Amino acid sequence: SAVISQKPSRDICQRGTSLTIQCQVDSQVTMMFWYRQQPGQSLTLIATANQGSEATYESGFVIDKFPISRPNLTFSTLTVSNMSPEDSSIYLCSAERQYFNYGYTFGSGTRLTVV
Amino acid sequence: SQQGEEDPQALSIQEGENATMNCSYKTSINNLQWYRQNSGRGLVHLILIRSNEREKHSGRLRVTLDTSKKSSSLLITASRAADTASYFCATARGGGADGLTFGKGTHLIIQP
Numbered sequence: 001s002a003v004i005s006q007k008p009s010r011d012i013c014q015r016g017t018s019l020t021i022q023c024q025v026d027s028q029v030t031m032m033f034w035y036r037q038q039p040g041q042s043l044t045l046i047a048t049a050n051q052g053s054e055a056t057y058e059s060g061f062v063i064d065k066f067p068i069s070r071p072n073l074t075f076s077t078l079t080v081s082n083m084s085p086e087d088s089s090i091y092l093c094s095a096e097r098q099y100f101n102y103g104y105t106f107g108s109g110t111r112l113t114v115v
Numbered sequence: 116s117q118q119g120e121e122d123p124q125a126l127s128i129q130e131g132e133n134a135t136m137n138c139s140y141k142t143s144i145n146n147l148q149w150y151r152q153n154s155g156r157g158l159v160h161l162i163l164i165r166s167n168e169r170e171k172h173s174g175r176l177r178v179t180l181d182t183s184k185k186s187s188s189l190l191i192t193a194s195r196a197a198d199t200a201s202y203f204c205a206t207a208r209g210g211g212a213d214g215l216t217f218g219k220g221t222h223l224i225i226q227p
Contacts, residue, residue, distance in 0.1 A: 004157075006157075031213075033214050033215075037155070041219075042203060042217045042218060042219045042220050043158075043203070043205075043215075043217040044217070045214040045215065045216070048214055058214070090155055092157060092158070094158075094215075103148045103150075103160035103163045104148075104158075104160060104215065105160065106150075106157040106158040106159075106160075107157055108156050108157040109155070109156055109157050111155070
């Protein structure tokens with residue numbers, strides 16, 4: 001399965017600022033996704049990162065707040081914009097390769113704290 | 116929105132015992148997957164079962180799927196301290212690779 005490098009692993013940010021999270025996959029993958037995991041909760045899909053076109057957002061998530069880039073088949077970024085303490089969460093990217101054998105591979109997550 | 120509901124939400128057992136976690140979901144699915152998460156870090160894929168399969172094994176893991184009841188179970192046999200983690204079921208909406216909808220998870224603690 002694919003290996004994903006996600007950075008930063010954690011950050012503490014001031015409210016009103018923005019943070020960009022990067023995910024690098026070790027091979028070309030078709031599908032990449034971004035998830036949010038609020039404290040003590042499960043994962044919620046934010047969006048599908050589409051290569052060469054705008055990301056597809058899930059209900060409750062908007063591009064102005066969570067702009068996503070996917071310039072090629074191995075890299076994607078998620079920006080958390082104009083942050084508030086409610087944005088404090090773990091953000092994870094995932095990718096698929098040989099899906100029915102290996103499911104999805106996840107990055108190690110970015111633990112974001114907004115103060 | 117959360118589709119799956121796992122139970123129990125927390126489970127504590129002695130090392131060597133078997134652990135069973137259940138998951139229910141609401142809509143039709145293409146496949147169901149189980150993941151493990153250690154200490155709020157990245158998820159590790161454990162096993163995928165397709166909607167036309169009823170049971171699947173992988174090492175000490177056994178997964179069942181009952182599409183008529185919209186439920187699945189994960190059995191971990193001969194548990195070890197290293198199995199301590201949160202376990203999530205996740206369903207794929209579409210036919211093939213698609214964004215996942217996760218259940219709420221079961222936090223499993225293996226007592227040495």
